[in-house]
Amino acid sequence: MSAVARKEIAGYFKSPIAYVLIGVYILIMSIYIHPALKAGYGDFVDVLDDVGIFMIFIIPILTMRILAEDKKNGTEVLLLTSPTSLPKIVIGKFLATFTVFLVIVGISFVYPMVVVIFEGVITTQLVGAYIGFILLGAAFCSVGVFCSSLTENQIISAIISLVIMFSMWIADQYAATVGGMMGSIMEWMSVLTRYGVFTQGLLSLENIIFFLSFTALMLYMTIRVIERRRWVQG
Amino acid sequence: MIEIKNLVKHYGQVVAVNDISFKVKEGEILGFLGPNGAGKSTTMNIITGYLPSTSGTVEVDGYDITTHPEEVKKRIGYLPEQPPLYKEMTVTEYLSFVSDLKKAPKNKKKSELSDIMELVGLTDHRKRLIDNLSKGYRQRVGLAQALIGNPKVLILDEPTVGLDPKQIVEIRRVIKGLASDRTIILSTHILPEVSMICERVVIINKGQIAAEDTPDRLSNNLSKISKLNLTIKGDKDKVLKTLGNIPNVKYVTMTTKTEDLVYKYVLETKNNNDIREEIFFKMAESKMPILELKPSAATLEDIFISVVSNAGITQTEEE
Numbered sequence: 155m156s157a158v159a160r161k162e163i164a165g166y167f168k169s170p171i172a173y174v175l176i177g178v179y180i181l182i183m184s185i186y187i188h189p190a191l192k193a194g195y196g197d198f199v200d201v202l203d204d205v206g207i208f209m210i211f212i213i214p215i216l217t218m219r220i221l222a223e224d225k226k227n228g229t230e231v232l233l234l235t236s237p238t239s240l241p242k243i244v245i246g247k248f249l250a251t252f253t254v255f256l257v258i259v260g261i262s263f264v265y266p267m268v269v270v271i272f273e274g275v276i277t278t279q280l281v282g283a284y285i286g287f288i289l290l291g292a293a294f295c296s297v298g299v300f301c302s303s304l305t306e307n308q309i310i311s312a313i314i315s316l317v318i319m320f321s322m323w324i325a326d327q328y329a330a331t332v333g334g335m336m337g338s339i340m341e342w343m344s345v346l347t348r349y350g351v352f353t354q355g356l357l358s359l360e361n362i363i364f365f366l367s368f369t370a371l372m373l374y375m376t377i378r379v380i381e382r383r384r385w386v387q388g
Numbered sequence: 389m390i391e392i393k394n395l396v397k398h399y400g401q402v403v404a405v406n407d408i409s410f411k412v413k414e415g416e417i418l419g420f421l422g423p424n425g426a427g428k429s430t431t432m433n434i435i436t437g438y439l440p441s442t443s444g445t446v447e448v449d450g451y452d453i454t455t456h457p458e459e460v461k462k463r464i465g466y467l468p469e470q471p472p473l474y475k476e477m478t479v480t481e482y483l484s485f486v487s488d489l490k491k492a493p494k495n496k497k498k499s500e501l502s503d504i505m506e507l508v509g510l511t512d513h514r515k516r517l518i519d520n521l522s523k524g525y526r527q528r529v530g531l532a533q534a535l536i537g538n539p540k541v542l543i544l545d546e547p548t549v550g551l552d553p554k555q556i557v558e559i560r561r562v563i564k565g566l567a568s569d570r571t572i573i574l575s576t577h578i579l580p581e582v583s584m585i586c587e588r589v590v591i592i593n594k595g596q597i598a599a600e601d602t603p604d605r606l607s608n609n610l611s612k613i614s615k616l617n618l619t620i621k622g623d624k625d626k627v628l629k630t631l632g633n634i635p636n637v638k639y640v641t642m643t644t645k646t647e648d649l650v651y652k653y654v655l656e657t658k659n660n661n662d663i664r665e666e667i668f669f670k671m672a673e674s675k676m677p678i679l680e681l682k683p684s685a686a687t688l689e690d691i692f693i694s695v696v697s698n699a700g701i702t703q704t705e706e707e
Contacts, residue, residue: 157488165476232472232533235436236489237461385440386400 158238158246159253162220166254175212179258182208187265198266199283199353206287206349209294210319212258217251217298218312221376226306234384244299244376248369251295259288278355286352289365290345294319296372303379322346389414389571390435390541395444397430397595404430406595407444412588414540417567419586419603420575421692427595428575429469432543435573436466448541462491465539467547471530475519479510479529482518483536492537500536507562508532523550531559535566542572548581560585579692591692615684616664618653619646622676627651630674636661650679 166172186201221244224230233243263284270276301315302308326344329337341347348361390412397405405427412418422428433439435446437457445452451459474482483501492500505511508528513521518529527550534542547563548556563572564585576582582589583603591599599606620627624642631640631653640655657663664681671678 157485160488161474161485164481165474169476227472227475228468228470229472229474231433231436231438231466231468232486233489235438235461235464235466236486237458237491238489239458384438 156242156246158243159249162247162250163253172254175216176258176261179212179262183262183265198269199279202283202287203353210316210323213294213298214312214315216254217295217302218308220247220251220299221302222306222308222311240380241377244373248296248299248373251299252292255291255295279353282355282357283353286349290349292369293365296369300372300376303376389449391447393445396442397434398442403595408597410590410600412571412573414571416588417572417586419582419589420573421582421589422592426592429545432545436464436543437461463539464541464543465534467530467534467544469545471526473518473526473529478515478517480514483532486533487536490537504532504535524552524555527551540570542570544574546576616655617682617684618655618678619680620653620671620676620678621650624651627676630670631655634663634666634670636663
């Protein structure tokens with residue numbers, strides 16, 4: 155793993171931010187899983203479905219500082235004048251946020267494991283949902299990294315990424331209303347529909363490629379934004 | 389080692405650097421001088437590959453910054469105006485990160501870092517958070533960062549800024565010590581620093597090179613136009629008349645009155661003639677004793693101001 159990724163991951167875990175986010179996520183999950191368990195209702199996929207939307211709030215907080223802070227503190231100079239290329243730096247930054255996301259998801263995996271142990275079955279829906287959830291997280295982290303490259307203000311960065319993620323989340327609900335070509339684009343872009351396919355236990359190649367190429371596109375755009383700024387401002 | 393040809397940088401409509409060319413030989417320390425906003429930092433940012441140039445080329449060790457950026461960046465250690473520090477890290481953590489980032493050899497990392505920290509005087513502070521360090525110590529961390537990976541070229545943007553006088557002397561000594569096997573470009577606005585450290589000076593103003601020479605030759609060129617400071621006792625008008633009648637005197641003016649009948653004068657000679665003896669005898673003859681006679685040597689400040697203000701050297705004010 156690159157020097158940038160290692161440094162950023164260490165940074166997340168040395169500051170309170172990773173722990174706060176993990177704590178918040180586990181709290182939310184516990185709130186949602188409690189009634190499900192009480193009702194003797196063992197399907198964890200629905201819980202994952204419900205808590206997914208909280209990622210729209212957690213990921214922007216995770217990613218908001220990742221590039222904006224370097225720009226604000228002038229450490230961008232250090233990165234860009236080092237013999238590490240810009241794509242490697244951006245990918246390193248992304249991997250750091252994605253790793254923290256994986257840690258959050260990994261810890262929350264305790265809950266479905268409880269269900270699996272007591273119910274004794276692991277369903278394809280559960281595996282699919284987790285794979286989909288991780289791919290969705292990668293796409294969201296890349297949106298966050300991209301937004302962090304746009305500004306040196308972390309709050310603005312977080313708000314922009316929140317808005318983009320929220321639009322992606324609700325796109326399918328409004329696709330029908332909008333209709334026409336725009337409607338079909340919105341439907342195509344809807345992460346919720348695609349994530350839904352995973353929770354049915356279907357690993358469709360199309361959806362996997364969608365999430366991966368979406369992530370790659372976002373990172374590519376991040377690189378372009380930084381390149382462009384080098385040309386425009388001093 | 390470093391070759392800059394016809395470098396131009398526009399920020400939108402603003403021309404920050406306008407057709408700059410200069411060379412730095414291996415092992416040389418070049419002083420880069422200029423008033424605020426002259427384009428010093430911009431030029432340095434272009435050489436280090438942080439900013440792209442609008443046109444022109446920069447070559448370091450034979451590699452062009454646009455076509456072989458990584459080769460160039462490997463050879464350069466850069467201390468920007470604002471040291472690029474991660475305040476939430478300790479000194480050791482930070483320098484270790486920079487070492488990884490610069491792809492410095494891993495097996496020698498520990499000894500390299502402790503050598504550098506010893507050199508810049510950070511050993512006692514290595515476990516402290518950068519956030520808790522004073523400005524002078526942060527500047528040292530910035531310098532240490534630039535030294536990691538043993539780069540052949542050092543680009544230092546105002547390295548002694550924010551240091552106390554003792555630290556300034558130390559850091560200058562460090563920089564001079566580093567010069568033995570490195571090429572250094574150093575920007576500063578502290579002029580004595582240039583005469584102390586640098587072998588050659590490039591003065592830039594409004595994005596263009598205004599002067600380029602050794603510090604000694606720059607000040608010699610200026611003091612060729614001999615200028616004398618005199619203090620003479622005697623009637624002011626008579627003194628002025630007597631001095632004015634001496635051949636080869638370009639002009640003479642009274643500057644200040646010190647006591648009764650004692651005035652200070654500034655005199656400039658034509659064609660760099662030495663007329664000090666003539667002045668002495670003439671004044672003795674007229675019974676107007678010279679209390680003080682001192683040739684005024686141009687300091688780097690004079691050169692700087694005259695070059696930068698484009699006002700011409702003759703107008704250099706009295707010290």
